Amino acid sequence: MLKTNDASALDIHALMLEMGRDARAAARPLALASTAQKDAALEAMADALVGDEARILAANAIDIANGEQNNLSAAFMDRLRLDPGRIRSMADGLRAIAALKDPVGDVIAAWERPNGLKIERVRTPLGVIGVIFESRPNVTADAGALCLKAGNAVILRGGSDSANSSAAIHACLARGLKSAGLPETTIQLVPVTDRAAVGEMLAGLDGAIDVIVPRGGKGLVGRVQAEARVPVFAHLEGIxxxxxxxxxxxxxxxxxxxxxxxxxxxxxxxxxxxxxxxxxxxxxxxxxxxxxxxxxxxxxxxxxxxxxxxxxxxxxxxxxxxxxxxxxxxxxxxxxxxxxxxxxxxxxxxxxxxxxxxxxxxxxxxxxxxxxxxxxxxxxxxxxxxxxFGMGAEIGIATGKMHARGPVGVEQLTSFKYRVRGTGQIRP
Amino acid sequence: MLKTNDASALDIHALMLEMGRDARAAARPLALASTAQKDAALEAMADALVGDEARILAANAIDIANGEQNNLSAAFMDRLRLDPGRIRSMADGLRAIAALKDPVGDVIAAWERPNGLKIERVRTPLGVIGVIFESRPNVTADAGALCLKAGNAVILRGGSDSANSSAAIHACLARGLKSAGLPETTIQLVPVTDRAAVGEMLAGLDGAIDVIVPRGGKGLVGRVQAEARVPVFAHLEGIxxxxxxxxxxxxxxxxxxxxxxxxxxxxxxxxxxxxxxxxxxxxxxxxxxxxxxxxxxxxxxxxxxxxxxxxxxxxxxxxxxxxxxxxxxxxxxxxxxxxxxxxxxxxxxxxxxxxxxxxxxxxxxxxxxxxxxxxxxxxxxxxxxxxxFGMGAEIGIATGKMHARGPVGVEQLTSFKYRVRGTGQIRP
Incomplete structure (x- = not known):
């Protein structure tokens, strides 16, 4: 894993492909991780967020100062600003996701054929989710946790204006993963603010990304929908x-x-x-x-x-x-x-x-x-x-017709496979 | 609807966009069509195929003669060739699809919230399916019927080598639709063999196509997967x-x-x-x-x-x-x-x-x-x-992780929406 904030000398393409490979490598053990292990990671992340309050607020103060210097709008600044209450509710959100039912392994349908074959349709993780968001640093924790609960690795790309806050939150998530024995690369935060990184994610990182979830305004969602070469869960607008x-x-x-x-x-x-x-x-x-x-x-x-x-x-x-x-x-x-x-x-x-x-x-x-x-x-x-809707939490709302539609919760972040049990059947 | 086999003077782009608009226009009444009406169309199509046997065989004879002149492979010619038995089994296939359960309107899940809101998740048609196939003219009937049963309009694009056979089969489908009072544009066959038509479909016809299903060899599927700007249900290969x-x-x-x-x-x-x-x-x-x-x-x-x-x-x-x-x-x-x-x-x-x-x-x-x-x-x-698997019929097998995976039957050709019934609830 490359770790740097110095984009200048970096080949963004190579960095992003490496993040994709790391995510794909993390996805396989993660798909097999037990519910208890994933929930332990989520609880440890919540503890880390509360424990790191001072550090997170210090990082956020840098973003706020930069934002004031850059004359960001009042609404933008409000979304960016963290305080002890917002950090606590991020931690509470992680614990609420830990309390959700694990969708992975759920048998969605089961039937038996006249020849005795027993067919089951069972939920599996999707694989690797790419989340592209703007000002709200809490998306780092919310989206990372939802993807993890559904057994997915995730690559998060936050806005440059919230980079310090997101990095401080991400450090807590990484500690939680490590303490539960899960790969730290399960939840990666893109360490460069260069916009080219977004383009790389939309191209799918050589097949490493299964779905992109944009979280932000119409400008971001429109760009993602127009350019993504992988499926997108999103709504452009809510008229x-x-x-x-x-x-x-x-x-x-x-x-x-x-x-x-x-x-x-x-x-x-x-x-x-x-x-x-x-x-x-x-x-x-x-x-x-x-x-x-x-x-x-x-x-x-x-x-x-x-x-x-x-x-x-x-x-x-x-x-x-x-x-x-x-x-x-x-x-x-x-x-x-x-x-x-x-x-x-x-x-x-x-x-x-x-x-x-x-x-x-x-x-x-x-x-x-x-x-x-x-x-x-x-x-x-x-x-x-x-x-x-009682889904516990959502990563967004989708208006597409494929796969996920309406609120996108942990269940919508899964795929499925068929398991067929026989006793020696051959096809006539 | 444009009707011509003379591609030379045609603006393929305009033709395909018009087919897309016609399909989209047909999709709305079709989504509301009753099961009885759709099944009546399927039965009438089956009757028309049997009744038109001589006409279909004559059209097929032209394709066969052209194929021999073009030195097509024996395997290709076998897929192309129709006989009374194959026409009968096409008709039987349509009747089998008529006998399937209609997925549209199925309540997939239902629950009630503590505030009394009753939430249902109900199956809806996907909308417009694009099917791109190669030599087998029977795909015209199979794919058209499966899409119709799930309440979808479909644009079929067959191979040029089977163009006459496909057109003769398509004429029977159109008569069946008409006799049941459904729009004839529910099942359209692209009337030109120019390959540019495929490119237009892969671009999505201005948002008119919801999903593309390629039916054919690895060359076709690979091109579709690489170029399509809309979701694709397919498998590149079965290793x-x-x-x-x-x-x-x-x-x-x-x-x-x-x-x-x-x-x-x-x-x-x-x-x-x-x-x-x-x-x-x-x-x-x-x-x-x-x-x-x-x-x-x-x-x-x-x-x-x-x-x-x-x-x-x-x-x-x-x-x-x-x-x-x-x-x-x-x-x-x-x-x-x-x-x-x-x-x-x-x-x-x-x-x-x-x-x-x-x-x-x-x-x-x-x-x-x-x-x-x-x-x-x-x-x-x-x-x-x-x-x-007991799905009755399939339009193909998909290896993607999104929406449809494994055999793609009528159920996989649907989307869903949420219906929420309240008694005046407002959100606190």
Whole structure:
């Protein structure tokens, strides 16, 4: 393993390929590691994080000072900043992952053939995961731990602005691995900040990387999706819709609308567009839009909706395809469930959509005809989250159709193989 | 839909993009089609194939005549040639797919959260499948039908040598779709033989293709895997191993070895390398190698194995990585289960491996430590087949780790989404 922070003289290509080989070499013993051994490593990592609090905060202080000098945005600085509470919750996160059920070895399906062959489909690790993230140094611990729990080696590539914080956290993970007798190369942090390292990972490191998970803004995810030569678990954006049917209970619709938009506006499961059934315009529109406005939300509405609520701004065509990630919502009147479905299928990013309705037929159409990863009935779009789904933790949310879709937890970080037990069967 | 066989004046790029849009447009109603409607289409297609026997044979005769003029190999001509029996078995294949369980709408998992949210994971079609195949015109029917059953639209691109046969078969599929009220563009056959059409499909047709399935030799699969910008379900080769442990029953080992290699030598599940435990060399090696030789198999062995069986040819290093697809097998003596696993993990294409053993511990190590799609105990590698697995039919066998692995049947041609039913829950 090469260890250096001096990229200048380094051949990045050779360094990255070596990291890939090290990860691949670690993946095999890791796939056979017992649950107890993996969990012991996770607990030891948590202890190390708490024990190293001073060292981690000192490293973070360097990143914060650099960030201030570089005039990084307040939001960016907030994501970057660590404090004792955030370090404790990172450690708690590791212990929570240790407490999750180990997916490796799970028999997903089993059946017997007429000739007596007994077939089992059993979960296996995926192999090597590449995680590319931006400002949040805690991703080092979260993503490393989730990959480990599913028996995968991982190569982490953090943002240059959080390099010192990530390195201090990574040192704790390495100590935890070592104390549990697992290869330290199970969780590697790319030691150079050169952007060429990202390109190398997207090319797959000579087949060493099985899947890439980008964690960050649309710029990062878009680049990864466009350039990666290996599968990617990600969503580019979460243009989530909330449809209020004519049959909706008004109080419920209002509470869900405010929660879906305003609970946290910066997360991918936040609603961006509100579709209201034209048949409910007289009864539901004003109370819901008033409640959103009272909560501090800017409303951009089509002409028909504005006629009912003059305080709204006019929506442009672009608004229907915009992920605001802010206290802004676009609102449109639609002619019932069919028009709602058409609008969503046209403009959605296939992440999460919700319907508020008492009419069971409208709900079934919504559930059947919309092809998004997560569909909700009478519940807030902000439940689009691995923890809320009971998966314990997630490495992200995927909107692709292959392998992993919706929240990506430990189970989604596995593959499978078939085990077939015979008694001498030959094929006729 | 453009309909032409005159590629000369055509903009292939525009043609293929239009086919992609047509497929995507067909995919939405198809995803909502009932099982009865899809099965009616499949039955009508089968009737049309039988009814069009004369027309299909006439089209095939043109391909055969062209093939003879082009001096195509005997094996190629055999794959190309249709007769009434082959047409009947194509029709029977469609009826068998109609009889399969419809995977779409299957609830794969369901659970309830403490807050009362009821979460279901339900199967959905993948969307649009691209199938690229070579000489066998029957793939037109098989692949088209499997994709349809799973609710997917499909774009088929056959080899130029079978173009007339494929077009005649495709006409029957289109009639079946029409008679069942499904869009004829559900199953499209690329109407030009220009190779640029393949490149367009591998680029994904502007996001219209969700997955590519290549059906053909290593040259085709290799090109597809190297160039595709969309996921691929395939195996490049099947370098399948059979390991005979010291604890193996000799008669069983001999029967399985002969079957695994010689039942059909040209299929991907045929064994290519035989590993024999050194501790069984005195007892098992000669009877097994003699049985293979008696069955007409050429044996290429390492020095230690040849010392026991002088009729064997010497194996070169290259033999351990060669898929013969012929009556040739490489044989090596290994120091027990650990050395067998090392050899397989080094040389396998991760398709299918089998162990013959009575020692349960050896079997468990084989099952746990080898990362191939299919592992068998005391059974022939030639069971690596969707039909033999009880899946009814397969579009191929995949060795990737993502989404589909092992036989790819209707279930593997689906994705999934989450349906969440609430009673007004908002996220705290």
């Amino acid at each position: 989530c819709h909330l449809y209020i049917d004519r049959s909706a209970d008004l109080d419920m619709a209002r509470d869900i609308a405010v929660n879906a938009k305003m609970r946290r506006t910066g997360i991918c499961g936040a609603a961006e567009t509100l579709l209201i059934d034209r048949a409910a315009a007289e009864t539901h529109l004003v109370p819901i839009m008033q409640a959103l406005a009272d909560a501090g939300c800017e409303i951009r509405a089509d002409g028909a909706a504005r006629a009912h609520f003059l305080a709204a701004q006019p929506a442009s065509e672009e608004d229907w395809s915009t992920e605001y990630l802010d206290a802004i919502i676009s609102v449109k009147l639609v002619d019932g469930i069919e028009a709602a479905i058409d609008h969503i299928e046209t403009h959605s990013s296939h992440h999460t959509e919700a319907i508020v309705a008492e009419d069971a037929q409208a709900v079934e159409r919504f559930f059947n005809e919309i092809d998004s990863a997560i569909l909700l009935h009478n519940a807030s779009t902000q439940f689009a989250d691995g923890g809320e | 399948c191993h059979l390991y005979i442990d010291r604890s193996a029953d000799l008669d069983m080992a001999r029967d399985i070895a002969v079957n695994a290699k010689m039942r059909r030598t040209g299929i991907c599940g045929a064994a290519e390398t035989l590993l024999i435990d050194r501790a069984a060399a005195e007892t098992h090696l000669v009877p097994i190698m003699q049985a293979l030789a008696d069955a007409g198999c050429e044996i290429r062995a390492d020095g230690a194995a040849r010392a026991h069986f002088l009729a064997a040819q010497p194996a070169s290093e290259e033999d351990w990585s060669t898929e013969y697809l012929d009556a040739i097998i490489s044989v090596k003596l290994v120091d027990g289960i650990e050395a067998a696993i090392d050899h397989i993990e080094t040389h396998s294409s991760h398709h299918t491996e089998a162990i013959v053993a009575e020692d349960a511990q050896a079997v468990e190590r084989f099952f746990n430590e080898i990362d191939s799609a299919i592992l068998l105990h005391n059974a022939s590698t030639q069971f690596a087949d969707g039909g033999e």
